[in-house]
Amino acid sequence: MTKVEDTQNTNQETGMKNPKEFESAIRPEKNQAFQVIRHGNVKFEHPHPNVYVARILIANASWVKTTEGTVLIDTLIGPAVAKKMFDKIHETSGPVKYIIYTHGHMDHVGGANVFTEDSPEIIAQRYIMERFEKYRILAEHRARIGRIQFNLPFLESRGPSFVNPTRLYDESMTFTLGDKTFELYHARAETDDHTWVFVPEIRAAFVGDLIVAGYPNVGNPFKPTRFALSWARALEAVREKEPEMVVAHGGHAVYQGDEAREILDVNIEAIKVIHDQVVEYINKDIPVDEMIQMVKLPDHLKDHRYLRFVYSRPEFAVYNIYRWYHGYFDHNPAHLLPRPEKEVNEEVFQLIGDGEAILKRAGDLLEQGQAQLALQILDILLKHSPEDTGARKLHLKILEVLHEEDYCLMSRNTWVYFMERDKEILGIKD
Ligand SMILES: [Zn+2]
Incomplete structure (x- = not known):
């Protein structure tokens, strides 16, 4: 059973347990954009005696209490919300000994500097360093696309505020703290530096952005390619662990028992079914602008409550998968070296x-x-x-x-x- 604790406000926007409720709670008015990057509101969940989840609208962070301190998985988007989480961690679980970054996106690493007084080991997959470098050299571009995608004011670079990991791994690593084991696995999925975590003693999987509220973010028109097939395979590897609890991101966070199995099943199928159609159409030499009209989710997935198109959508996934497998040239000579x-x-x-x-x-x-x-x-x-x-x-x-x-x-x-x-x-x- 999940216990939801309200921190300091009565705002219901992050308190939704049902994905559809969540979706309608943030649904913007006419002429308005979605506003998902808000600072200040943090909700805490306590779904297991040793697991806590901190939720803001766009992301979550989780921590696992062990007999020798706390392991924190992600740090929220920035210091203001991370400070509230810091206080809650110290109140419930003791100092943070390890931080695991599931990947280098800002809403997962942005709050790390709040935890420096605990001197935690910070662990991430090796490719995160190239990601941080990319964010620094493309700061102006990223501010521009952030303005469009998230309806933000034009922000200065946030690159320098990243806290670098103290320890990098390649394929997988395992460590123990007190009575818990933390298995970390690399996945190429939403990013190339993704980590998912399994804690066998409590059969809990912390999957980062491998699963978000709604249809998986396999395609983003502003961003480089995501990794569809290896993403589905990473979720299959999670499923093979037979987790009793899956902690995901964005709105609805904690899935337990049958819900955990279902969220894994439908995300795997939703990615594979789009991927396979794109592969088929590439082999048939169908142009991508025709492909986005042709590729469809089957009926049992397109209206599924876990796969609503609240963040990404299948057309974006099609473009993305196409770009992963296909060069820019669409076999029309007019487009080889165009004016x-x-x-x-x-x-x-x-x-x-x-x-x-x-x-x-x-x-x-x-x-x-x-x-x-x-x-x-x-x-x-x-x-x-x-x-x-x-x-x-x-x-x-x-x-x-x-x-x-x-x-x-x-x-x-x-x-x-x-x-x-x-x-x-x-x-x-x-
Ligand atoms: Zn992400």
């Missing part, structure tokens, strides 16, 4: 020679329920005349239609970001 799109676009625009015709056609397509096609046709005019007020207004209208029923964070927040840019250009104030 810039704006140059080709200008030729097409001059051939049409009539911005009004493009505007009308895009408007008609929107009326006919083809918002995406309308967006692409309108682009021919907008690339030629970015300041055209009529075109900009229609652009905004199309994005408003696209965002309306879209509750997948990454696509919705993208529509909303560009709606806000259109409003700025048009001088519209909310």
